[in-house]
Amino acid sequence: MAEATLNGLNLERLKEIVKEVASQPEKAEELNVWRARVRWLGGFRGRAYVRDHTFIIDEPSDLAGVDTAPNAVEYVLSALGGCLTVGFILNATKNNVKIDDLEVSLEGRIDNILTFLGLSDQGHPGYREIKAKLYVRSPADPKTIQDIWSKTLETSPVGNTLSRNVKIVPEVSVVD
Template sequence: MGGEAPLPVADTVCDGGDLDCGSGLLLIIRNAMQPLPAGGVLELRSREVSVKEDLPAWCRLVGHTLLATAPAEGRVIRYFVQKKGADDALRADLERARSFAWITRVRWTGEMQARAFIRNHSFAVGQPASFETQDPAPSAVEYLLAALGGCLVVGFQWRASQRGIDIRNLEISLKAQADNILVFLGIEQKGHPGLRAVEGSLYVEAEADDEVLEALWEETLVRSPVTQSLVRQVPIHVPLKRV
């Protein structure tokens, strides 16, 4: 009486966590497979539901063979992919990823309001300095804090998912004060209108030791695009052009 066929033996393993194929997972897979010879086997571990359909389609497209899939602990699915041959386009695709540029267009919409247009999204942006408790739209500085917070919580959750850590609740609270907002208003000249510091707390509910979560948080901060943009001096070159 035959049982289930044994799973293939993987030459290397990579964990995509909750990342989907359109958000960088394929680059991670290709980079992990690069050192393998033709016929080598990669085991991908993923918790993202869409990978179940997208990965087989990609394998068929590029010629790799999806040898087997198997459920693992929790929501994790194991995928065993056999490499067809050399990935000659990987170096160029990695370079394209390195040189990728985010683009936004912001249009003044009247009075102290603007609207940002980003890919298929648009949203209102309020005045930079507002001391009211309610406004028609968040201020530009509040969007900056929201961008920082969003980058950090999503990055933390993804890195936790790579390690098989289930996050039940995750929230970040951020607070920032300008060095001197009166400079923006033209009332004073001393100091600058930029942020003096950003402070806050990350609140996490997860099945993991404090030491593990702390290490995960430190890695998240180091690898966060928005965080690293703020802690480094990023040159800004925006010349005026007449229309």
Template sequence: MSLTDVIEGTRQAVKSDPHNAAVSFSVANALVPGTATVVDVRVRNHSLTVDEPPALGGTDTAANPVEYALAALGSCQVVTYQFWAARLGIPLTAVRVTVDGDLDLHGFFGFSHATRPGFGDVRVSVALEGPAAADRYEELRRAVDEHCPVLDLFRNETPVSTKLA
């Protein structure tokens, strides 16, 4: 099934019932017993590991949470570029995305309450290849910037609630 088939099928499903546009995702996280920083993550039928580098008290068995956040942004960009290239009819032969982020540990460790614990700056670099004119790829970049779900998370405040179970 092509991406244009997926887009059209989704369009028809949402057109017939707007409730079909609402989707939910869930991820379960648990500290691996006997470790200080290793987390087992379950996503549908998939699993991954999260850890910290030794400088942050971990054993460096996996990427850390903020690296996964950058990976989520980069991979969502790649997927969104593919979808929007198909939707706009822009030929695309390759997409490469690099994401860099700067974090000040003053906030995470509570050394300064004036410093955010999250990223202070995130930079996304996108390399596109294909036979279209440069203005078409700029049109594609604007569409992706407008519609990428994870980019939206980074750019806009999202309501989040936490509670103890």
């Protein structure tokens, strides 16, 4: 017998995961910790290592990179878009709402790029605003879609990371 799916998710497996995390605090704690490493490759290029995956980070040519990959602030937008996509599908599926197609479009505005380049003390070099627009095709009514979108924004780990002050704990190890 085929397993029931909705929006490409195995419904039984999703229920099992939610039940497991809810009943095992140590499992939830494991899912609270995420890791990444980035190794410099020369110039403005780096290779990121995340679990069993790697990807390149570079700067566009108008910022002295060679434009072989997205830069870090573009990955931030992509991370938010990925998180919102996953969150929307999760919330839709939990509410038994079928999604036929979905895209999240993001645009971020840096406060002042000149501070990153050391050319200004005004403002800051981070995003001051990110617009996130959902394009979705679904048989659900617009209010249901809006409610799912609102819940998605409220519970997005990446969205919450970007909208809250996050403590960064710096360390340095000089190696031979």
